[in-house]
Amino acid sequence: MAQGTIGVTSDNIFPVIKKFLYSDHEIFLREMISNAVDATQKLKTLASVGEMKGELGDLKVRVIIDKKKKTLTIQDHGIGMTAEEVDKYINQIAFSGAEEFVNKYKNRTEAIIGHFGLGFYSSFMVSDKVEIFSLSYKDDARAVHWSCSGETTYEMEDTIKAERGTDIVLHINDEFSQYLEDATIEGLLKKYCKFLPVEIVFGKKKEWKDGKQVETDEDNVINNTTPAWTRKPAELKDEDYKAFYRELYPMQMDEPLFWIHLNVDYPFHLTGILYFPRIKRNIDVRRNKIQLYCNQVFVTDEVENIVPEYLTLLHGVIDSPDIPLNVSRSYLQSDNNVKKIASHITKKVADKLSELYKNDKEDFEKKWDDIRLFIQYGMLTDEKFYERAISFCLVKNTDLKYFNIEEYKEKVKGEQTDKDGNLILLYTQDPNANYTHIERAKQKGYDVLLMDGELDVHAMSQLEQKNEKMRFVRIDSDILENLIRKQDAQKDNYTEEQKEGMRKAFEKILPTDNKLNYYISFEAADSDSLPIFLTQNEFMRRMKEMSQHQQGMNFYGEMPDQYNLVINTSHPLIKDLFGKMQSEEVEEVVEKKDDKKEGEEPVKETVKKTVWNLTGEDERLNQLTDIALLASGQLKGEALAKFVNRTVSLLQ
Numbered sequence: 285m286a287q288g289t290i291g292v293t294s295d296n297i298f299p300v301i302k303k304f305l306y307s308d309h310e311i312f313l314r315e316m317i318s319n320a321v322d323a324t325q326k327l328k329t330l331a332s333v334g335e336m337k338g339e340l341g342d343l344k345v346r347v348i349i350d351k352k353k354k355t356l357t358i359q360d361h362g363i364g365m366t367a368e369e370v371d372k373y374i375n376q377i378a379f380s381g382a383e384e385f386v387n388k389y390k391n392r393t394e395a396i397i398g399h400f401g402l403g404f405y406s407s408f409m410v411s412d413k414v415e416i417f418s419l420s421y422k423d424d425a426r427a428v429h430w431s432c433s434g435e436t437t438y439e440m441e442d443t444i445k446a447e448r449g450t451d452i453v454l455h456i457n458d459e460f461s462q463y464l465e466d467a468t469i470e471g472l473l474k475k476y477c478k479f480l481p482v483e484i485v486f487g488k489k490k491e492w493k494d495g496k497q498v499e500t501d502e503d504n505v506i507n508n509t510t511p512a513w514t515r516k517p518a519e520l521k522d523e524d525y526k527a528f529y530r531e532l533y534p535m536q537m538d539e540p541l542f543w544i545h546l547n548v549d550y551p552f553h554l555t556g557i558l559y560f561p562r563i564k565r566n567i568d569v570r571r572n573k574i575q576l577y578c579n580q581v582f583v584t585d586e587v588e589n590i591v592p593e594y595l596t597l598l599h600g601v602i603d604s605p606d607i608p609l610n611v612s613r614s615y616l617q618s619d620n621n622v623k624k625i626a627s628h629i630t631k632k633v634a635d636k637l638s639e640l641y642k643n644d645k646e647d648f649e650k651k652w653d654d655i656r657l658f659i660q661y662g663m664l665t666d667e668k669f670y671e672r673a674i675s676f677c678l679v680k681n682t683d684l685k686y687f688n689i690e691e692y693k694e695k696v697k698g699e700q701t702d703k704d705g706n707l708i709l710l711y712t713q714d715p716n717a718n719y720t721h722i723e724r725a726k727q728k729g730y731d732v733l734l735m736d737g738e739l740d741v742h743a744m745s746q747l748e749q750k751n752e753k754m755r756f757v758r759i760d761s762d763i764l765e766n767l768i769r770k771q772d773a774q775k776d777n778y779t780e781e782q783k784e785g786m787r788k789a790f791e792k793i794l795p796t797d798n799k800l801n802y803y804i805s806f807e808a809a810d811s812d813s814l815p816i817f818l819t820q821n822e823f824m825r826r827m828k829e830m831s832q833h834q835q836g837m838n839f840y841g842e843m844p845d846q847y848n849l850v851i852n853t854s855h856p857l858i859k860d861l862f863g864k865m866q867s868e869e870v871e872e873v874v875e876k877k878d879d880k881k882e883g884e885e886p887v888k889e890t891v892k893k894t895v896w897n898l899t900g901e902d903e904r905l906n907q908l909t910d911i912a913l914l915a916s917g918q919l920k921g922e923a924l925a926k927f928v929n930r931t932v933s934l935l936q
């Protein structure tokens with residue numbers, strides 16, 4: 285038996301590693317299995333170039349639990365190792381690699397492990413002792429047994445082993461007894477090994493017999509060795525892509541809308557399939573994350589630093605050996621390969637969408653409501669994506685017809701350009717609430733967009749920034765004559781005093797609610813529009829809506845909703861009310877402004893004023909106000925009941 289010291293210089297790095305890796309210790313299994321798969325793949329390569337002769341035999345990798353001995357064994361029939369190779373790769377290289385790793389990262393607080401970098405050494409995180417039994421594929425090779433109990437010395441001796449390949453035997457530490465449970469190991473294998481290129485076997489398949497689960501003779505193979513992304517797109521049918529989607533997300537009920545098969549060789553290697561899910565709301569999709577693989581080994585489903593954030597709304601798989609995995613997450617963002625990968629994926633996604641739009645507009649329109657959140661999010665957060673997406677970013681009108689922005693501008697510019705050359709795009713977020721406004725707009729030959737998407741408010745602001753002289757205004761944000769001003773405002777002949785009197789008369793009967801503020805204003809609108817209606821300032825309302833998504837905008841969010849109650853001075857009913865007003869002369873004591881000197885008591889004087897009053901018309905004023913509220917969907921509860929009763933009694 286030979287004994288020796290492992291090629292490390294620090295006294296004992298095991299305690300450091302154990303503590304350091306605490307949160308991520310499960311990755312030891314992935315590392316052991318990756319080595320077993322590598323050894324198997326190497327053997328296949330050697331056989332294919334004729335360097336290894338003889339039978340390949342059964343190449344499955346097996347994971348075996350022995351509860352009595354408290355061991356977990358990873359067994360492969362790959363190339364194996366000779367005593368010299370164990371000495372070189374395990375005693376020297378593996379350990380020095382691990383040591384370097386620990387020295388480099390022991391002061392970092394970020395959780396960087398969990399990604400590759402530790403290899404064989406990670407087995408000591410969960411084991412008191414690790415043994416290797418190996419027989420190399422080489423002619424005349426002698427089997428070797430190596431063992432190490434978590435100190436810096438090892439033992440090595442010849443042994444007897446019939447089959448080519450390597451058994452790694454982990455004597456699991458009592459603290460980690462969960463790794464001797466079938467369920468834990470099967471769970472980990474499904475997480476990390478689901479798509480490895482060599483079959484991984486864990487026990488036998490089970491089946492139900494007479495109400496009990498019994499073992500069959502068939503190996504329980506954990507993985508699909510040729511997942512869809514590793515195959516050629518030409519070989520795959522739609523059904524295959526959908527089946528793979530279900531394999532990835534067994535809990536997902538909806539089918540994906542469409543998908544992109546990524547395949548890049550230069551300047552980096554990347555394969556994968558990205559699926560477009562139906563995106564109803566942001567939260568829905570976060571459960572099914574994009575999974576990142578490295579040569580078919582699962583690495584993580586936290587891809588935030590690798591692809592732009594909006595792409596994380598997609599589902600699927602990215603596999604790249606070129607993404608550096610043993611570095612911190614913040615470093616990833618600045619890595620050049622990662623940047624190239626991100627911009628390549630962005631381009632592919634945009635190209636695919638553009639192709640779908642060009643090839644079948646009708647189908648694209650059908651899918652629009654399900655993908656718009658994704659596209660708008662991309663446009664808002666990624667300038668490059670905006671430039672690509674602007675041609676297939678759609679808007680729909682209240683007749684549910686779809687247009688891209690340029691088409692829509694072209695459609696409405698004749699009717700909806702105001703006297704100053706601004707193109708005004710009218711929209712509603714709720715066609716039911718805005719029904720009256722929409723009808724009037726249509727009568728005038730205007731078109732109204734339906735902007736009911738979660739990100740529409742932000743998307744509109746972005747389009748306004750990009751398109752000079754184009755503005756979106758919600759159909760109820762002002763009277764139509766003001767929204768699209770074709771000529772200077774009409775004037776009425778009432779004095780400020782008269783209007784003040786009318787304002788007071790209405791204020792008396794307006795509903796009081798501290799979340800709503802009403803301002804009364806006067807407009808000489810068309811005589812055939814309503815006598816009185818409610819509008820809401822576009823800017824204030826939009827700020828409020830945007831504040832729901834953005835931090836630091838609470839100021840707007842907490843303000844009460846403000847409405848304008850616009851009184852149409854051209855309407856015969858209003859003219860009639862003005863006619864019923866009575867004036868009286870009153871005297872008022874006011875401060876004299878002109879003569880006021882610093883420090884002196886203000887001089888007061890009495891002035892005569894004309895005050896206008898409207899009395900005996902409360903019922904009509906109530907009815908008018910309620911009609912305005914009703915037309916905007918704001919008359920509810922008790923107020924609505926009162927309105928109904930009042931209307932009935934008016935009809936009697």
Ligand code: ADP
Binds near residue numbers: 315320374403405
């Ligand atoms: P890495 O796999 O990153 O090279 P490891 O520490 O996991 O680092 O392994 C070190 C080396 O030990 C491997 O490169 C390989 O040569 C050898 N090795 C480990 N496990 C096996 C195995 N099951 N069969 C053959 N060789 C192995």
